[in-house]
Amino acid sequence: MRVKKLLALLLVVVMVGVVFVGCAPAEEEPPVETIKIGLVTDVGGRGDRSFNDSALRGLETWAGKVKYVKGGGYEAITDAEFDASIPEDLKDRNIQPLGVSAKVLESKDKKDYIPNIASLVEQEKCDLVIGVGFMLAGAIGESAVKYPDTKFMLIDAPPVDEDGNMIDPPNVVGYLFNEHECGFLVGAIAAYATEAGKVGYIGGMPIPPVLRYEAGYRAGLKTIDPSIEIIGQYTGSFTEPALGKSAAESQISQGCDVLFHAAGATGNGMFQSICERGAPYWGIGVDVDMGLDENLCPARTLTSSLKHVDYATYLAIKSVVEDTFHSGLIIMTLKDGGVGYAPDHVADALTQDQIDKVEHLREMMIDGVFEVPTDPPDVDNWTPPTDF
C-alpha cells in the first residue's frame, strides 16, 4: 500500500510539474525598446580565447558595454575598462557603445545550431543573429531562408544551403578576412626575429582561412629573406593542445626558433612548449592578441596575427543600429582594420629599422602596391616586393 501511495505521490509531483511548466506565463520582460542582438557560438563556446571570445567582445563589451559575470549574467563596465578593451590598432576606429542587449547561446553540439538560432529568433525576437565561425554556415543559411524578417551575420564564411551551395539571401551578411595580409606581416617579423634561419608553422586543418594564413606567412618570410627555411605541418585538429605541443617539439628539435600557429586550441600546446624552453624561442599567436593571455606565454609571444572578429561583429551590429545593413559578403582587409598584428614583443626582438620596414610593407599593402597570394603553392612563383 505504501508503495502505491509513493507511486501516486510521484505521479502528482510530475503532474504538478507539468501544469506548472506548461501554464506558467513567460518571464516578465521589461518593455525596453532596445535592439536585441543574438549570438550563437560554435562548439568551442565562451572562453575559447579565440574566435568566440573575440566575437563576444564585439557584441558584449563594445556594442553592449557590459561584461559577462562568470556563472551567468551581465554587469556594466566603466569607461576605463571599455577603453582598455580596445586594441592599439583599432583606437582610431571610433568604437562607441551602441546600447544593444546581448543574447548569447552557446552550442554543445553541431545539432544545436539551428535550434539555438530558432530560439533567438522566435523566443527572444532578436533583430540580428550572429553565427560565429564557418561551422555555422549551413545553419545560418537555412535559418535566413526560414526567417526572412530577421537579419543574420555570419563570420568567416558565406552562408550555404542544405546541399552546401553558396547562397546569398537578402538578410545575411558574411564577413571574411584577408588572413594572408596579417599572415604576411607576422611572416616578415618572424624573418627578422629568427637567428637560426629556420622557422616553424603549425596549422590545424587545411581549410581556406588557415591556408590563407600559411600563404601570407610564407610570402612574408620570402620577402625579407628567401633563404629562410620553413618547417610546416598540419595537426589535423583545432582542439588538441597535445598535438600542438608535439608538433612544436619536433620543429624546435629540427632547429626552428620562431613558431607560428593557426590551429585554435591546438596551438596552446605550441605556447606551452615555447614557455618551457624560454629564450631564444618565440611564438606567434593567431586570431587574437595572444600576448595578452596570461594562460599562454606572454613573455615569449613575439606577436600575434590579428583577425578582428570583434571589430567585424561590432560593425555588423552598428549597421543594424544605424539601419545601414546590407546583405552580401564583406571582406575585412588590412585597410579596413579587419586584420593586423599585435605589438607584443616586436620592439624587443627587432631593431627600429626593421620595425619601420614592416610598417612600410603594411602601408604598401594598404595602398595596394603589391598583393599577397592566398594559396601556399602560389608563393613559389610569386615575386616579392623589393623596394621597402
Add this chain to the structure above:
Amino acid sequence: MKDVLKRIVFGKREKYWWMNALVPLISILLAFIVGAIFIKITGRSPVVAYKLLFGASGLFPGPYWKSHFAEMLLSSSMYIATGLGFAIAAKGGLFNIGAEGHFIVGGIAAAYLGYAKPFAGLPKFIHLPLIIVGVMLAGGIWGAIAGYLKAKRGIHEVITTIMLNWIALYLIEAWLVIGPMEAAVETGISGTPYISLSAKLPKILPPTRLNISIIIILAVTFLIWYLFYKTTFGYEIRTMGHTLMFGMEAPKAAGINVERRTIQTMFIAGAVAALGGAFMVLGVLFQYPPIFEGGYGFDGIAVALIGQNEPLGVILAGILIGALRTGATTVQLAHIPKTFPSIIEGFTVGFIALQMLIRYWIMKLIQGRKKSVQTEMGGGAK
C-alpha cells in the same frame, strides 16, 4: 491490464516487478533535486531553470512546442541508437565503450554512400535503404573487430573499443575528411561533399527538421527486444551476459559457441550504434564536417545505464536525455551554463550506480511496513 504490463515490460512473475522502473525514476528525481540545490547554491532560481529546461525540452506542451518536440525526438533517436549499442553488448556480458567510434564510422559511411557517384543517382527508395544497410555493415564490422579480438585473442573489449574509437577518429578526421573524401576546393565546402537529395531522411513533421530516424530506431529497438527475448540467439547472448563478466563457463559447457556469439553481439551493437551517426549525417548535417565532436557514444552509456540495459528502458532514457539536451541550450537564457543538463545526467547515472542501495531502502520500507502489520495483527490476537 496490470498483468499485461507486467508480462510485457518487466520480467514475468517478479514479486517486486515495479522496482525495475521505480529505481531509475527515483534516481532521476534525486538527480533533479540535487541539481536544484546546485542552482540554488550558485544564487539562481531552480524554478526558473527547470521551467526553461522543461519548457524547451519538448516533453511538455508550451510555446514553440512543435519545434522543441521535433528537436527532442531528433536527439533521442541518436541517443537511443548509441544507448542500444551499449545495452546490446552489455546483455552479452561485454562492456562496450566503442559506441562513439561506431557512431562516427556510421556517420562517415552514410556521408560516403550519400554523395558517392554510383549511389547518388539512385531513386530514394533504393538509395536510402542501401545507405542504412551499408552503415550498419560498416559499424558492425568496426564492432566485430573488438568482438574478434575478445573472442579469439582474449583482449579485453574495454581496451580494444577505446583504441578503436581513436583509430576511427583519426582515420576519419585526420585522413578521410581532409583527404580522399574532402569536397573539391572550388565548392568552398569544408568537410565531405553534401549528400544527394535521395539520401536525406524524409521529414515527417514540417516545418520542423523531424525525420523518420525516430521511426527507424523504434523499429530497430523492437527488433532487438524480439531478438533478446524471443529467439535462441538472444537466449544465448543472455546466458553469456550473466556469466562472462564473472568468468563463469556454464554457457560454454552447455555447448553454446561463446566465441562466435561474442563477435556477433559486438557486430550488432556496432551496427545499431552506427545508425546514430547515420541519422546525424542523413538528417541533420547532410555531410561529414571536418570536426565532428559529438559525444553521443559516451552519452549512450548513460542512456543504457539509466535504461537498465533493457530495450524499453533505453527508449525512455533516450527520450529523457534527448529532452534534457534539447532544453539545455535554452537554460543559458537564465544565465545557467549549458552544461547544467549534463550535470543532471551525471547525477542520474550516479544514483543509478547506487541502485542496490536504493533497492535496499525501498525493500526496508516495504518490510518495515509488513512487520508493523504483523505486530499489529499479533497484538490484536492477544
Add this chain to the structure above:
Amino acid sequence: MKALEVKGIVKQFPGVLANDNINLSINKGEIYAIVGENGAGKSTLMKIIYGLYTPTSGEIFVFDKKVDIKTPYDAIGLKIGMVHQEFMLIPRFTVTQNIVLGDEPSKGIVFDYKKALNEVEELSEKFGLKVDPAEKVANLPVGIQQRVEILKILRRGAEILIFDEPTAVLTPEETEDLFKTLMKLKKNGKTIIFISHKLKEVIAIADRIAVLRRGKLQGIVERGKTSEVELARMVVGRDVVLKIPKAEAKVGGTVVSIRDLTVKSKRGIIGLKEVSFDVCAGEIVGIAGVEGNGQAELVNALIGFTRPIKGTIAFDGEEIRVITPFNIRKKGMAYIPKDRKMRGLVLPFRSRENIIMGQHTLYPFSKNGVLNNIEIDKFTTKKLEEFDVRPRDIHTRARNLSGGNQQKLILAKEMSMEHKFLLASQPTRGLDIGAMEFVYHKLIEEKERGMAILLISLELSEIMGLSDRILVLYNGEIVGETTPDKTTEEELGLMMLGLKKQKRVAQ
C-alpha cells in the same frame, strides 16, 4: 566446567526462522559436533556465537559468565576462535607472517620477524602441529593451510575452537591428520565445536553430537550410543538408505574410448599422462583419486575446454578430431560439473531458462530460432516434478535455489537431454544426505537405462558403492584398475596416494 552454553537462541530472518529456541551446553575439553542438512541452521548458530549475527533473542554463557557478543572482536576477546571454510590467509605471505598478522611482535616500531619465527615454532611444537614457519602459504597443501589457520587462532589464546565444515576441502588423509590434530587439542584442554554434515566423520571424532533440523534442536546423542543410520534419520527426519543400492551392470558396447590422452593443466604442465580407458553402455566407471591428480584435465579434455596435446577420444567408435563443447554434446554427452555455479547454471536465470540450456535450439523448445515459451514452460513444470526441485515454481531464479535443488536442476537439465554418455564430476559435492541420496538414485537409474557413466569423485564410499569398475588416478596417470568387490577403501586409499600400484586389467 561448561565452556559454552546457549539458552533459548532464536534467530529470525525475513521469512525464515533460522534458529528456533536452541539450548546447548558444551563442556570444557570436549569435541562437540553439530550436524544437520544444508540450511538446518548450524552456520547461523555459529555465526551468532562468533559475533557475526546478533540473535533475535536468547542468552550466551562463556565459561559460566553471561556475555554479549556483538562482533568477532568480542568473540576473540572471550577466547573463541573460528576456522572458516574459506581460509583467511594471504597466499604470498609466509606461514609466520600469516599467523602473526594483526598482532605482530615488534622491536620498537619494526616488525621483529625472528621473534615471530621463534614464537610460531614454539607454538607448533607445543600443540604438535607441524608446519614450516618460513614457507609461503601459497606453496602449502590445503590440509597444512588449515593447520596454519588453527595456529593463528591458538596464538590469540583461543580456548573454544569452532570448525565450520573443516573436512569439506580435505582429502581422506588430510582428514585423518585433522582428526589427530583435534585429539591433540582436546588433550591440551581446548574445547572444539565441529560442524559437519558428514555423519561418518562426526561419529568417529565427536564426544557428543547435537542434531539440528530446520532450525530446531532434534536431540543430543553421545559417542558410541548411536549409529550412522540412526543419526541419519534424526538429521533427515526419515529413514535414509545410506547403503547405495547395487544394481547389476548389463554392460553393452563401448561408448567412449580414450587412448593415450595427454593434457596440459591450466598452469601449463602435463596434468594427464597417456591415459587410456573405455566406458561401456550400462556401466559406471569410477575415477578415484585425490583432487588435483588429473581429474580437471580429464574433464576439460572430454568436454572440449582444453585441447589434448596427444591422444584420441572416440565416441561410438568414431574418433572426434576437434572437440568443442558443442560437437561433443551433439554426439550425446551429458555433463554434471563439479562446480554448479561456474559451469552448471546461469544464476540469475529462472528454472525455465536454465533447464533448456544446451537443448534450446532443438524442437519443441524452438523453431527456426524462435523460442516456444509454452512448450518450455510445460517441459519445465514436468521436469521440476520429476526431479523434485523445490520450489516447483518454474520462475524461480537459480540463484535463489539451495545447493541441493540447484544440483537437481542440473540433473534435470542434463539427463533430459538426449545422451548416451554421462560425465559426472563430483556430483554430490557439498550436498546434504537427502540430496546425495537423490543423486545416487538418479545415477543408478541412468545406468539401468543403459547409459555409459564416468563418475569422478573424491568420496571413496561413493566410488565403492556406485562403480562397476574403478580406475585410480594418481599424478595424472592411471595407477590401478579394479572392481569394488576386489578391493577395499584402504587399498584404494593407498593407490590414490601412489603408495601402491596395481597391474591393470588388460583392455
